[in-house]
Amino acid sequence: MASRTLQVRCSSWEQVDIFTTRKLRKGKLLSMKVPFSAKTGMQVTIGLELPNEVVVAIEGVVQKSAPVEVDGKVDKSRTWIEIELTGFTDEVKARLKRLQRDAEDPETDPNIAAAHLVTPAPPVRRSQSQIGGDDLPADERELFQHLTAELRRLRQAAVHDVLGVPPNAGPELVRASWKDLIRRNHPDLVARRNAPAITHLAEELTILANRAYDRMRTSLVAEGRAATAGPTVASPAGWLVAFEDIKSDPANATPPKGSLRRFERPPTPQPVPPPPPPSAASGQGSEAYEGRARAMLALGDANAAREVLAAALVVYPRSKPLRSLYYVATALAAVLDGELMLATAQLETALAHHEQCSEASKMLEHIRRHGTAEADAMRRLFR
């Protein structure tokens, strides 16, 4: 099939504008007279020459052709044709706009130009293991636009589309695709440009990729199709796969007896309502802390109780029962270490903070009578 090239020259950006908007019917049909005979179906390449001497090639196919008549006679050397510019895609349009903007005002907000850059093309899977940046545009503005467009596309994409994998992809594929994405977009790769806007975009892209990866990873693990370690995900060693001959319906599955018991939390006794009514400062939440701490104290784990109470005091700094219980816990720890003086001092502090603290007074009484002996009896105070 014959193919011709047509040069369309625009000496000003205004002409480019006119060409791309008014000259084209339905956005892609160009009618013109050409100085050669043309037939329908002929390939024509329009070389659009821009004022900045860049020539953009646009592919087209002749849809209609008619002979040109001059004064009733057919001029054989000329033909009227209508070309459908199949190559005049959104990308080309965006490129034109961008070039125009660059030429007219380099400081224009590139966001506007980038808005036209939305490419619906699926992500190209890169198989090479080399870390990227080499296919990223070197020019800062182009890079910015590239990243903006990428971000716009990925923000609307489903999780598996972000990674460019089928929804039921296995762990290896998910991981490889995520790695490819990271290799292309990680903010570290653009850090040397020292351009905060670009670093920010790259970070946003990486966040999207990481989130998509984390989601897919979590669902793979939940399905029992993968195991994770740090950032990795891999097929499990086989033991998570269900077997057809063994009933693996989780509803009917009975866990081996005793095997799970180890992982259960120690039974937490219901919080004992403290004998004196708690001060107004303590709400529901503080009681939960108190109950937890008391349970620990009953088990003799004074240090763990102190930790819990210390955390609780951050949230409820004015709760008297919590504060006094903290000192009681410290005292119990001291008793268990055989440090009577310290314990007594702590208990007195507890009473100073909250004079109705019955544990403190009972413990103090107990120490006065028995010393450190029968520390177990002291634990029973908390039951």
Next chain:
Amino acid sequence: MKGRAVGIDLGTTNSVVAVIDRDGAPRILTTEEGSTMLPSLVWFSPQGPIVGEAAREGLEHSPDLTIFGAKRLLGRRFDHPEVRKLARVLPYELTEAPNGDTWIQLAAGRAVSPEEVSALILRELKRTAERFFREPVTRAVITVPAWYDAAQRQATKDAAQIAGLQVMRLLSEPTAAALGHGAHRGADRRYLVCDLGGGTFDVALVDVDAGVFEVLATTGDPFLGGDDVDRVLVENLVRDVRQSRGIDVSTDASAIEKLRLAAQLAKHELSDHATAKLQIPDLAQLPSGKHLEYVRMLRRDELELWTSPLVKRLEPPVKESLLRSSRQRDAIEEVLLVGGSTRMPVVRKELARMTGREPSVIANPEEVVAVGAALEVARLDGTIEGVLLIDVAARGLMMSRQGQDCEPVIAQSSVIPTREHKLLPTRHDDQVRVEFDLWEGESADPSANRHLGRYAVVDLPEAPGGDVLVLVEVTIDTDGVLRLGASELVSGDRVMIEQVYHAGLSRTDVARLVKQLAESQ
């Protein structure tokens, strides 16, 4: 113009600063005394703070004003049981800051934050680098333990800011070690990095695949290191003095310090020799006015016997790191020993036994982390290409509203940077303020998690309860540091977030300290 950048290993006992020469070779910068390591020591002397080797004098004169191991206190709550434990053994006094952080009490009414102490060390390292470059140094990559939580990372960043350094990246130490070892140049491998430094023991399984570094699992013992070996030695020596001389020096701060220095020297000698001689001419003053001279031969097997409870603590983190990554022991392809304390033969032997693999010999276990940090600078500047370091959130992030259970926001070992959001509707009519708490941990029970802070979204429009929806976005950035943003969904406006309570220094504190330190030079 942007200034020079350096890689800094901000250690518990020693800090190292490194750069990459123009020809690509790493170079450790030396202090004024000619040492490659700056002791992480600050003596708040009457003439002002003295940092590094010169501050050693302070250990003898005024142990209560000479701060070592500030890294262990950085970003830690005062109530933390390990801090309580430390408070009993440290010669200086710890105190509780108004927000529950651990600060250091220098004198009545004068306390400094560990951030300030670290900033002084960082400033000294900065000066070291400036002497080398003869140019201002403004940026740095600083290494932090992989298990550092968000508060501790933020505290490190604050310290750098106070010292006048912009943090290019907080790099996790095992990754830095692998990078410094040259893992990016070698074949793809899985490394077990064991870092036994002055104050911490960190284990990490680092996977290197086609230039991508991934930390598969990190574990460790934040309170195990060379300092603990020293402490055990001192405890045993104090007992020995009591038994052999009948004098108790355990309450004599200056005698303890002398014992510590002598024990440290002996410990170093015992790495290469079977015995070491300990000699202190004036350990203490006898009631008669005479000086007590203390001389003792120390054998390696004695050291190993005394430290065996410590050495036993090396095993659980190693096992745990394999368990966490669901890998077997033979998945380890190379063992890297990092940190000065791995020079101890017993440590090498024990780790070789546990991993079933003879550890690689690193010529400079103290410096390799700083070299890694310097390589990271080169990487971020684009000099080194083809390397990517991937990090995960060390702990999960939970959110709660007053009195309610925590709900997960960001799961543990999410790849960072990452962002998640939560929707918080108002509960009452005309509620203009919504408060929430952030926690680090995985439990729904707030008391089992670490409190990061309480925040309030303020200036909400007045509307019936539940009509105003606040979208809170929680971002963990590339450094593992938390960022918060909020918008009100009905109008789409960004809304302000106030810190009600926050672990660490406040922004105004940092700004004040930046000024204060800049003025003091």
